[in-house]
Amino acid sequence: MSDTQETKSEFAPASAKELSRFLRENATDNKTPIFPVGGRTALQFLGHRRQAGILLSTQNLTGVIDYPARDMTITVGSGLRMTDLKQILAEQNQELPLDISHSQRATIGGAIACNVSGPRRFAQGTFRDYLIGMSAVDAEGRNFHAGGRVVKNVAGYDLCKLMIGSRGTLGVLTEVTLKVKPKQPSLEAVWINCDSFQTVDRVAERLLTSATRPVAMEAFTPEACKFIVADARISFPTKNPVLLIIYEGTQQELLWQIGTLRSEIAELGIRSVEEVGEDSSSVLLGTLTEFPDGGDVPATFQSNMCPSQVASFLEFCTQRDISAIARMGNGIVIGHLSDDLGPDSQTTQLSELTTKASEQGGNLILLNADESIANDVNWWGHPEDSWRLMKTIKQSLDPLGLLNSGATPFE
Amino acid sequence: MIELSLVRLSPIKDNRMSSSATETTAQQLIRRFRDVVGEEALLYRPEELIVYECDGYVVEKKVPDVVVFPESRDQIVALVRICNELEVPFVPRGAGTSLAGGTLPVGGGVMITLTRMHDILEINYRDRYAVVQPGLVNVHLTQALKGSGYHYAPDPSSQGACTLGGNVATNSGGPHTLKYGVTVNHVLGIEFVSPQGEIIQIGGPEEESPGYDLTGLFVGSEGTFGICTKIWVRLTRDPAAHRTLLGVFETVKDATETISAIIGAGIIPAALEMMDQGIIAALEDAFHFGFPLDAGAVLLIETDGLEISVEEEVRQIEQLCTENGAREVRRAQTEQERQLLWKCRKQAFGAIGRLSPSYCTQDGVVPRTKLPEILDFITESSERHGIRVVNVFHAGDGNIHPILLFDERDPEQIQRVMQASDEILNRCIDLGGSVTGEHGIGVEKISFMSRLFTEEDLEVMGRIRIAMNPKGNCSPSKMLPTAGACGMEHIERSHPGKQAHA
Known part of the structure; x- marks a missing residue:
C-alpha cells in the first residue's frame, strides 16, 4: 500500500526515551501533527486526510525484551515485525494465534493499534485476549505503562484495552507484553458448497452445537469466492455461496472432527463437502487473512453485527456484486466494492450498506476508500x-489533538 | 463535597451531627430519594446501616448515610442526579463480596445497592450472548444456562453470592479463567449511568463498534466510572469432555514444580489449583472428601477438550506429576465426585474458621515459573514473623492466595501479619508480578500503586478517571492513590483483612 499522506518529514526514535522527549518538545514548541506508523500497512485508513505532519516510526523499537517461554508470555518492542515475532515464538513451538495481514511488514504495535484479527478469532479471540501489558508515550511525552508481565493482573485501569484499536490517537506504543499459546500441530479446512445463504446460515447455526470445535467459520459471496480460489490456487465450485470451516489440532483430532462434521450437516441440504487438504488449507488461511487488502478496489468496509444477521447481509452484498467474506461465528463482514461502479454509485452503495447494517442492529466502518469518494462517504456509520466520552478521553491524553488527527469517529 | 457522615439524620443519635444547614441537605436527600424509590427501598437508620459498613474486606469500616435499592435504570439516573445536585458522593454495591474494600463508602454518602436489579433480560444462544442486570448473582446465570450446552465462563469462588455487576467492576477471575479468561474476556457491552447521571451504552451484542474499546476500559474500573445497569456477556460452549484429577504430593515444592512443568510443556488445563497441607486438613474436617492428611500439597487439575484427545492430555499430566514426585494421581470417577472436589475448593475459605479466629488473604501474582520461589518466600516470611500461613490458590495463573492466620485480639500479632503480608506482596512485585490478580485494588492496596506504577502511569490513569468521573464523586478514594479530585485522598492500611472468598 503506498503512502498517500502528504507528510513532510519522518522521525524514527531509537528508544522510548527519545520518543518521549521528541513528543514532549513537539507538544510544547512546534505542535506539529504526528502520525505514528509501524509497518505502514494501514495508511489507507482515512486516506482522505492529507494533513502535513511528521511520520513517527517505531521501526527502531524492535527488541525482544523478555521471553520466558515456559511462562508463555513475551515482551517485545512495538516495532517488531509480525513475521519476526512468529519466528521467535515458533522456535519454542508457540504462537500468537491471531491472523495478521502483511505479516512481513506489519508490526506488533501497528497490529494492536488497528486491532487486526483474522479468521481464527472465532476460537482464538483478538488482541483483547492476549495483550497483558504495554508501554506507550502520549502526545505530551508522558511515558506510561499499564498491565504487566503476568497473565492475571487487575491493578490499575486496563489501559491495554483502551490502546487496542485506538489507531495511535491516544499514544504511541513502545513495548508490549503478550500471552502466547502452544502452537497447534496442524490445520485443515473444509469447503462446504451451499445453494443459498440460508443454507450457509443453517450450517453455521448447527455448528454452534456441534461436537466438533471449529476455529474458523467463513462464508463468501460468489465474487469473493472467485478471488479466493484463484489466490489460494485451489479448485472448488464458486458459483454458489460457500461456508469454509477450519479445524486445528492433531491429525487424529482433525480426522475425527471432519468425519463428525460430515455426519452432522448431512441432512441440511448442502451441495457438497470437500476437504481442502493440509497444505492448501494453510495457503487458504493466508488468503483469507490478506483479504481486507483489496488492492485497487474503490472501497473496503467492515460491518459488525450479530451472527444471525450475517446471511441476510451477505445476500444484500451478493445482489450488488460485492466481494465479501464473513466471520460467521463473530458477525463480521469485510467487503470490497466493485470497481465497475462510478464514484456516485459507490457513494450510494456505501450509504445503502451502512443503512442495511444499522437496520440489522449493527454498524459499518470503512477501512479504505478511494480519493475520489473519500471525502463524500461516512467512514464511521451513525x-x-x-463517542462523546471517547472524545473526552482523547482530550485528556492529547489536548492539542496532535496524534493521528482524524482517525477517530468523534472528530 | 459534603461528608454526610458528619450530618446524621434524626432519629439517628449521633454526636457528630453538626449544623442545621447540613442536616437540611441530608434530609433533603432522603426526602427526594423517597420520591424516586419509595420508603421501602431506603435505609438510613443506624441499626440498618451497620450491615453496609464494609464488604468482604472488613478492616476499613465506614457506615454510609443512606443505602438505596433502585429497581430500574431510570431510578438510578434520578438518584445520581440528586447526588450531583446535593454534592454527595455515591458508591455502587453488588453483593458486597469485594475483598479489597471496593464498595467501602469512603467519606460516607450514598450507597446504591443493585441487588434488586437481578433479572436475566435475554439469553440468545444463536448469537451466543446473554443480557443481564448488574445485581444478578453469578451462579444464577450458570443455573439458567444449565443443559443448554453453554455457560458463562468466569466462576469466582464467591459465585454463589457475588453479582455480575460486581464481577464487571473488579474484572473477577476464578479457577477456570486459566483457560477461558477473566471477566473482561467475556463482556461484550455495558450500559451504565455516568457519574453525571447520563445513560451511556458502550459495546453491545456485536463484537466490534467504532472507536475505542470503552467496554474493556470499564471492566475492572472498580465502580469509579459509573453505575453499570446492563451487561452483555458472551456465552461459552461447554467442553465436549473433561477430566478432573487430584495430584497428591509430599511437599509444596514438588507440587509447584509440577505446575511449572505442566505449563512449560505447553499444556493449558481448564483449571490448575493448589492446596497445601494446612488447608487440606481444614477441608477434610469440613467436607470429609478423603483428602490425604499427610500430603504436603494437592493439585486439583481439570483438563477439557474433545473426548478423543482429553485422555492423551490426562496421560501427559499424570506423567508430569509422577516425574515431579507425585505419590498418587487420582481421577474423579463420577460427576458427583468432581462436583464435591470443586465444592471443597470453592468453599475452602469457609473452612478456615476451623484453623484460626481471624485470617488475612492476599492476592499476589507472579510469573508461573516463579511459583516455587514465592512459596519458599512465603514459608520463610511466615516463620520469621511467627505467623501460620496456609495456601489455596489459582496455581496455573501464578495467582497466589496465602492465608495468614492470626487472632485479631492481639495487636502485636496484627502488626506481624501486616508486615508479612506486605513483604509477600512486595516480593511478588520484585519477581515481576502484581499485588492483585482478581480482587482489585479497592482501598486495601492503594499504598502499593506507587510501587507498581510510575508517577506518569498514575497521572495518565488519573486523567482517564477525571475524563470518566470529572467530579470524583462516584466511588471516591478507590484504586488510585491521588487523582486531584474530591475524596481521592490516600488511605493507609492499618489492619489486615478477614476475608471470605478467593
Whole structure:
C-alpha cells in the first residue's frame, strides 16, 4: 500500500526515551501533527486526510525484551515485525494465534493499534485476549505503562484495552507484553458448497452445537469466492455461496472432527463437502487473512453485527456484486466494492450498506476508500452517545489533538 | 463535597451531627430519594446501616448515610442526579463480596445497592450472548444456562453470592479463567449511568463498534466510572469432555514444580489449583472428601477438550506429576465426585474458621515459573514473623492466595501479619508480578500503586478517571492513590483483612 499522506518529514526514535522527549518538545514548541506508523500497512485508513505532519516510526523499537517461554508470555518492542515475532515464538513451538495481514511488514504495535484479527478469532479471540501489558508515550511525552508481565493482573485501569484499536490517537506504543499459546500441530479446512445463504446460515447455526470445535467459520459471496480460489490456487465450485470451516489440532483430532462434521450437516441440504487438504488449507488461511487488502478496489468496509444477521447481509452484498467474506461465528463482514461502479454509485452503495447494517442492529466502518469518494462517504456509520466520552478521553491524553488527527469517529 | 457522615439524620443519635444547614441537605436527600424509590427501598437508620459498613474486606469500616435499592435504570439516573445536585458522593454495591474494600463508602454518602436489579433480560444462544442486570448473582446465570450446552465462563469462588455487576467492576477471575479468561474476556457491552447521571451504552451484542474499546476500559474500573445497569456477556460452549484429577504430593515444592512443568510443556488445563497441607486438613474436617492428611500439597487439575484427545492430555499430566514426585494421581470417577472436589475448593475459605479466629488473604501474582520461589518466600516470611500461613490458590495463573492466620485480639500479632503480608506482596512485585490478580485494588492496596506504577502511569490513569468521573464523586478514594479530585485522598492500611472468598 503506498503512502498517500502528504507528510513532510519522518522521525524514527531509537528508544522510548527519545520518543518521549521528541513528543514532549513537539507538544510544547512546534505542535506539529504526528502520525505514528509501524509497518505502514494501514495508511489507507482515512486516506482522505492529507494533513502535513511528521511520520513517527517505531521501526527502531524492535527488541525482544523478555521471553520466558515456559511462562508463555513475551515482551517485545512495538516495532517488531509480525513475521519476526512468529519466528521467535515458533522456535519454542508457540504462537500468537491471531491472523495478521502483511505479516512481513506489519508490526506488533501497528497490529494492536488497528486491532487486526483474522479468521481464527472465532476460537482464538483478538488482541483483547492476549495483550497483558504495554508501554506507550502520549502526545505530551508522558511515558506510561499499564498491565504487566503476568497473565492475571487487575491493578490499575486496563489501559491495554483502551490502546487496542485506538489507531495511535491516544499514544504511541513502545513495548508490549503478550500471552502466547502452544502452537497447534496442524490445520485443515473444509469447503462446504451451499445453494443459498440460508443454507450457509443453517450450517453455521448447527455448528454452534456441534461436537466438533471449529476455529474458523467463513462464508463468501460468489465474487469473493472467485478471488479466493484463484489466490489460494485451489479448485472448488464458486458459483454458489460457500461456508469454509477450519479445524486445528492433531491429525487424529482433525480426522475425527471432519468425519463428525460430515455426519452432522448431512441432512441440511448442502451441495457438497470437500476437504481442502493440509497444505492448501494453510495457503487458504493466508488468503483469507490478506483479504481486507483489496488492492485497487474503490472501497473496503467492515460491518459488525450479530451472527444471525450475517446471511441476510451477505445476500444484500451478493445482489450488488460485492466481494465479501464473513466471520460467521463473530458477525463480521469485510467487503470490497466493485470497481465497475462510478464514484456516485459507490457513494450510494456505501450509504445503502451502512443503512442495511444499522437496520440489522449493527454498524459499518470503512477501512479504505478511494480519493475520489473519500471525502463524500461516512467512514464511521451513525453517531453513538459513547463517542462523546471517547472524545473526552482523547482530550485528556492529547489536548492539542496532535496524534493521528482524524482517525477517530468523534472528530 | 459534603461528608454526610458528619450530618446524621434524626432519629439517628449521633454526636457528630453538626449544623442545621447540613442536616437540611441530608434530609433533603432522603426526602427526594423517597420520591424516586419509595420508603421501602431506603435505609438510613443506624441499626440498618451497620450491615453496609464494609464488604468482604472488613478492616476499613465506614457506615454510609443512606443505602438505596433502585429497581430500574431510570431510578438510578434520578438518584445520581440528586447526588450531583446535593454534592454527595455515591458508591455502587453488588453483593458486597469485594475483598479489597471496593464498595467501602469512603467519606460516607450514598450507597446504591443493585441487588434488586437481578433479572436475566435475554439469553440468545444463536448469537451466543446473554443480557443481564448488574445485581444478578453469578451462579444464577450458570443455573439458567444449565443443559443448554453453554455457560458463562468466569466462576469466582464467591459465585454463589457475588453479582455480575460486581464481577464487571473488579474484572473477577476464578479457577477456570486459566483457560477461558477473566471477566473482561467475556463482556461484550455495558450500559451504565455516568457519574453525571447520563445513560451511556458502550459495546453491545456485536463484537466490534467504532472507536475505542470503552467496554474493556470499564471492566475492572472498580465502580469509579459509573453505575453499570446492563451487561452483555458472551456465552461459552461447554467442553465436549473433561477430566478432573487430584495430584497428591509430599511437599509444596514438588507440587509447584509440577505446575511449572505442566505449563512449560505447553499444556493449558481448564483449571490448575493448589492446596497445601494446612488447608487440606481444614477441608477434610469440613467436607470429609478423603483428602490425604499427610500430603504436603494437592493439585486439583481439570483438563477439557474433545473426548478423543482429553485422555492423551490426562496421560501427559499424570506423567508430569509422577516425574515431579507425585505419590498418587487420582481421577474423579463420577460427576458427583468432581462436583464435591470443586465444592471443597470453592468453599475452602469457609473452612478456615476451623484453623484460626481471624485470617488475612492476599492476592499476589507472579510469573508461573516463579511459583516455587514465592512459596519458599512465603514459608520463610511466615516463620520469621511467627505467623501460620496456609495456601489455596489459582496455581496455573501464578495467582497466589496465602492465608495468614492470626487472632485479631492481639495487636502485636496484627502488626506481624501486616508486615508479612506486605513483604509477600512486595516480593511478588520484585519477581515481576502484581499485588492483585482478581480482587482489585479497592482501598486495601492503594499504598502499593506507587510501587507498581510510575508517577506518569498514575497521572495518565488519573486523567482517564477525571475524563470518566470529572467530579470524583462516584466511588471516591478507590484504586488510585491521588487523582486531584474530591475524596481521592490516600488511605493507609492499618489492619489486615478477614476475608471470605478467593
